[in-house]
Amino acid sequence: MESLDLRVLEDALQWARAGHRVELATVVQTWGSAPRPPGALLAIREDGQLSGSVSGGCVEDDLIARAKAGWNAPSTAPASPRLVVYGVDQEEAARFGLPCGGTLRLVLEPVSDTGWIEHVLQRTAAHRLVARTLDLRSGRVSCRDAVRGESLVFDGTTLTTVFGPKWRLLLIGAGQLSQAVAQIATMMDFEVLICDPREEYVCVGDLPGVQRLAGMPDDVVRELIPDAHTAIVALTHDPKLDDMALLEALKSAAFYVGALGSRRNQAARKERLAEHFGLSADELSRLHGPVGLAIGARTPAEIAVSILAEIVQVKNAAVLRAHAEPAQSSCLTSS
Structure with a gap:
């Protein structure tokens, strides 16, 4: 986990505390020449403001449109984590600016509870590694100490990401x-x-x-x-x-x-x-x-x-x- 992604969490926490609706996007898998590696983070605010990145820009534009559409229609507003795939074919890859037919899989999750973000930021500030696991079916989040060498793991229903201290x-x-x-x-x-x-x-x-x-x-x-x-x-x-x-x-x-x-x-x-x-x-x-x-x-x-x-x-x-x-x-x- 790069320290720039920790800054994404800091922004998401600040926005949520200020009463904004926030959604996190995590890159979980890539194929081909993808712009950002697995684990890269993006935070999206309901007004379209971003922190971080998951691609060269076109995917971010689509994520903003998705978020605004959901938040402007409360009945369809995101309530639980979900998987989104970009670039499944050459045409869509070109549309979203993914080079060489790259494919990008993202987990999107609404930030409803900021407790885990506070936990991660406190631990990494003390130069400790933290593994955070998200259950996509229930939205439940758990954190534990991690060890060097651990990396992102995604099996389709649970996502574990490792957050490291700032360099x-x-x-x-x-x-x-x-x-x-x-x-x-x-x-x-x-x-x-x-x-x-x-x-x-x-x-x-x-x-x-x-x-x-x-x-x-x-x-x-x-x-x-x-x-x-x-x-x-x-x-x-x-x-x-x-x-x-x-x-x-x-x-x-x-x-x-x-x-x-x-x-x-x-x-x-x-x-x-x-x-x-x-x-x-x-x-x-x-x-x-x-x-x-x-x-x-x-x-x-x-x-x-x-x-x-x-x-x-x-x-x-x-x-x-x-x-x-x-x-x-x-x-x-x-x-």
């Missing part, structure tokens, strides 16, 4: 490069955190949506308890700050750990971390440095692009590996 990025250092990385990362919907204890940088880089964390970097990393949805990048060029943060980061569950510096500096850094702090070869092998993809970047903005590109590359590879591995035994149902 987050901790930057060590608040200089010009960190600011450029933070700006791009927020546009990509990362939760961005910056730590820099240097007095000269206390007032630098107050960016919208970016949280400053007080304290020494190694303490901040430990307190953050990095998980598999966390990336950590050291950008101060000061070994006293970067090395201590990396010492904690490389022992954590963070999916990505990177550090600024030349190949010579990285070799010296690994030697220090091994000799003075006892990091193993496996732990040191997790360090991405020089940080970022080799795209010939020179300016802070270009280097920021290379860093985020590598983080996304590693993130997506980790997601594919998690989905390929068999899920472990599921957790107990949570209240």
Whole structure:
């Protein structure tokens, strides 16, 4: 579950609380070249306002028309979840903008009870995975803890979707490069955190949506308890700050750990971390440095692009590996 889809749930919750009628559409199966993957979400308000997407646009237009028609005629207003299929033949696929004859199956459900949305948002905000199951026949919803590797399951009558925490990025250092990385990362919907204890940088880089964390970097990393949805990048060029943060980061569950510096500096850094702090070869092998993809970047903005590109590359590879591995035994149902 992408964090953009969590934003769809946030919008649906806000609209429902404000008294609007809301319907959720979930992509459950695709064939051919479908625009959005299974699990993608769309929220539709009774006035036609949308949050999220399930296609390139034409399907959304039809969903708006369906919703308005139902809500304007109370006797036919949607009362229970239902399955809708688009693009069953070439003509319909072309009509709805599905490339290469793609087919899209959606589950549509009216949002009558927001309790499960609140539950999912609370759990994911605490960086926990949640599996939510919908019974299409009764409309009943249940939630439980999920484990990494679980994915969407739809058998025609029940739909289980997995909601994961927002991807987050901790930057060590608040200089010009960190600011450029933070700006791009927020546009990509990362939760961005910056730590820099240097007095000269206390007032630098107050960016919208970016949280400053007080304290020494190694303490901040430990307190953050990095998980598999966390990336950590050291950008101060000061070994006293970067090395201590990396010492904690490389022992954590963070999916990505990177550090600024030349190949010579990285070799010296690994030697220090091994000799003075006892990091193993496996732990040191997790360090991405020089940080970022080799795209010939020179300016802070270009280097920021290379860093985020590598983080996304590693993130997506980790997601594919998690989905390929068999899920472990599921957790107990949570209240």
